[in-house]
Amino acid sequence: MLNYATASSEETQALAKRLGERVQPGDVLCLSGDLGAGKTTFTQGLARGLGVEEPVSSPTFTIIKEYDDGRIPLYHMDIYRLGDAAVHEDLGYDEYFYGEGVSVIEWSEFLEDLIPEDRLLVHITLAEGDGRHLQMTATGPRSSARLKELEQLCPTSH
Numbered sequence: 001m002l003n004y005a006t007a008s009s010e011e012t013q014a015l016a017k018r019l020g021e022r023v024q025p026g027d028v029l030c031l032s033g034d035l036g037a038g039k040t041t042f043t044q045g046l047a048r049g050l051g052v053e054e055p056v057s058s059p060t061f062t063i064i065k066e067y068d069d070g071r072i073p074l075y076h077m078d079i080y081r082l083g084d085a086a087v088h089e090d091l092g093y094d095e096y097f098y099g100e101g102v103s104v105i106e107w108s109e110f111l112e113d114l115i116p117e118d119r120l121l122v123h124i125t126l127a128e129g130d131g132r133h134l135q136m137t138a139t140g141p142r143s144s145a146r147l148k149e150l151e152q153l154c155p156t157s158h
């Protein structure tokens with residue numbers, strides 16, 4: 001597990017950008033944390049690391065938005081609006097999870113069993129002022145490899 005503290009949205013994006021430079025096709029990131037924690041902000045940084053030029057917005061009304069102008073496709077999902085109904089919606093989730101790009105999922109708890117087991121969990125909590133704590137957990141070899149690479153690029157202080 002890796003723990004990071006950021007003091008601004010720019011710092012959160014800079015961290016996510018480093019990860020975005022490393023992610024591989026089939027990687028799955030699950031972002032959790034309250035509304036306003038910084039899940040979409042994190043995704044914006046990751047997109048920048050992929051070289052996505054198109055601005056990344058909150059996909060709440062589209063559920064899944066695909067960005068194709070980076071190194072590999074970014075599939076940005078926000079399941080919040082579907083809630084418990086998400087598992088019954090046939091949105092072709094597997095096409096994304098097992099596709100050519102990286103999937104970043106906000107409110108993944110509503111999809112739980114449909115998401116590949118090997119996923120990188122990023123939990124964001126509020127701290128003082130604009131501070132955030134980011135707790136990153138790997139759940140398999142793929143996500144562990146990504147965390148190791150990130151740790152080399154962005155060493156944690158503890």
Ligand SMILES: Nc1ncnc2c1ncn2[C@@H]1O[C@H](COP(=O)(O)OP(=O)(O)O)[C@@H](O)[C@H]1O
Binds near residue numbers: 058
């Ligand atoms: N350290 C920080 N990391 C991320 N976002 C931050 C931070 N400090 C302030 N913010 C602000 O908090 C808000 C997070 O919103 P957003 O990323 O949409 O959250 P979520 O997607 O989790 O609901 C943004 O307005 C962002 O600028």
Ligand SMILES: [Mg+2]
Binds near residue numbers: 039040041058078106
């Ligand atoms: Mg969001």
